[in-house]
Amino acid sequence: MSDMPFDGASIRGAVDLSSLVNRGAPPTQQGAPGQAQDAQPNSGPVVVDGLVLDGTDQTVETFVELSMQVPVLVDLWAEWCGPCKQLTPVLEKVVAEYAGKILLMKVDVDTNPQLAQVFQAQSIPTVGVLLGGRPMQVFQGAVPEAQVREVIEQVLQIAAQNGVTGTATVSEGTLESEEKDPEPEPLPPLHQEALDAIERGDFDAAVAAYDKAIAQNPKDDEAKAGRAQVRLLVRVNGASLDEARSAAASAPFDVDAQLAVADLDVSGGHIDDAFDRLLTLFPHVDDDGKTTVRERLLELFEIVGADPRVTKARARLAGLLF
Numbered sequence: 001m002s003d004m005p006f007d008g009a010s011i012r013g014a015v016d017l018s019s020l021v022n023r024g025a026p027p028t029q030q031g032a033p034g035q036a037q038d039a040q041p042n043s044g045p046v047v048v049d050g051l052v053l054d055g056t057d058q059t060v061e062t063f064v065e066l067s068m069q070v071p072v073l074v075d076l077w078a079e080w081c082g083p084c085k086q087l088t089p090v091l092e093k094v095v096a097e098y099a100g101k102i103l104l105m106k107v108d109v110d111t112n113p114q115l116a117q118v119f120q121a122q123s124i125p126t127v128g129v130l131l132g133g134r135p136m137q138v139f140q141g142a143v144p145e146a147q148v149r150e151v152i153e154q155v156l157q158i159a160a161q162n163g164v165t166g167t168a169t170v171s172e173g174t175l176e177s178e179e180k181d182p183e184p185e186p187l188p189p190l191h192q193e194a195l196d197a198i199e200r201g202d203f204d205a206a207v208a209a210y211d212k213a214i215a216q217n218p219k220d221d222e223a224k225a226g227r228a229q230v231r232l233l234v235r236v237n238g239a240s241l242d243e244a245r246s247a248a249a250s251a252p253f254d255v256d257a258q259l260a261v262a263d264l265d266v267s268g269g270h271i272d273d274a275f276d277r278l279l280t281l282f283p284h285v286d287d288d289g290k291t292t293v294r295e296r297l298l299e300l301f302e303i304v305g306a307d308p309r310v311t312k313a314r315a316r317l318a319g320l321l322f
Contacts (some may be wrong), residue, residue: 036180046070047169048103056107057114063292067130069166071159072103073152074128074135076121078110080304082229083142084125086198090145091127094152100168102152102159105130109269120138122241129155132162137268142233144201153216188213194226206230221302228302236267253281255289259296266300274300275313282320294321 046069055074057062062073075091077084088106095104109116109124118135119128128137138151159165187195190213197205210227213220227265241264248257265274275297282293297317301310 009038021054024167046100046166047171048168049169050170051096051100052104052106055107055112055115057112060115063103063130064133066103066168067133069164070101071155071164072105072130073138073155074115074119074130075104075106076116076119076124076126076128078108078124080271080307081124081267081269082225082303083233083267084227086195086233087125087127087142087148090148090199094145094148098152098156100170101156103168116119123264125152131146131155131159132164135296141237142198145199145248148248190216190225191226194223194230198230203230203234223303225302228299230302231299232263233262236282239264253284255281255285255292259292262296262300266303271304271307271309275309279313279316279320282317 046066053063066072073091073095075084075088077088091104095102100291107115109121116126119126119137121128121137121140123140125142126137126140127163128135138155139147143151188193190209193205194209195214197203197209199224207227207230210223210230213223214227217223239260241261244257244260246265248254248261251257258277262274265271278293278297278300282290285293294317297313301314306312
């Protein structure tokens, strides 16, 4: 986890989004999705539709209002992002345990580029916070649950220093709806074993669990994608994008150097760039290099999943192979 980039003073220097609440947004109503009542610092309970809410470029003013009373943790994610799928459930779990002292806004960066820019998300997952109408980045990358708790404790301390001490409550209608929702199906045992290993930071054990699942069922696409996501997380952990790009630029046909940048590009959401880099490299390397590049591409395809960019890249790879 990166060092906490904010302290008691930094909120005063952050970008101020509080003006967004004056852009003609409709008046809030009790029980409306994600909306607060009389959003002023320390104004008492806030009624919301849930402690975990989806945020968009168009609805950010609602969350700015909420952040005047309750700090809003921001999860910047994407459907294709493997580390995001590991971090988001941890954020949801921990936020729920704080019983309204903090909210979670989930932002899909693929469809909400303005919010991604506001929080300076160079890669995902990125976690930020809205506090008193001001956005701040907190950390990047998937981190263990213990570190998520540490972050939230620090956020709450800073919120208290800035007079943001409200508590959110979920509207009764939402609670009734949630009670009627069926319990999610439990994960297959080996999938759960892999997720448990990821949570405690034992990536080798996670890969081993997914390997067992695939050995039992070679058509287990979810296990294949999970394994590929963990492998990617291991490869990019601690890597410097600037250093990787510099090494790749100085050795354009070095397979390892190009693979390193492609991994970081996928992790950061630059899918087309990653695929194009490896597909451009493919004709210029020997047979062993071609095998390595092809295998990495197939693994990255599994991570991104059903996506037009994968379909396009697969077709281009097939053309190069045949």
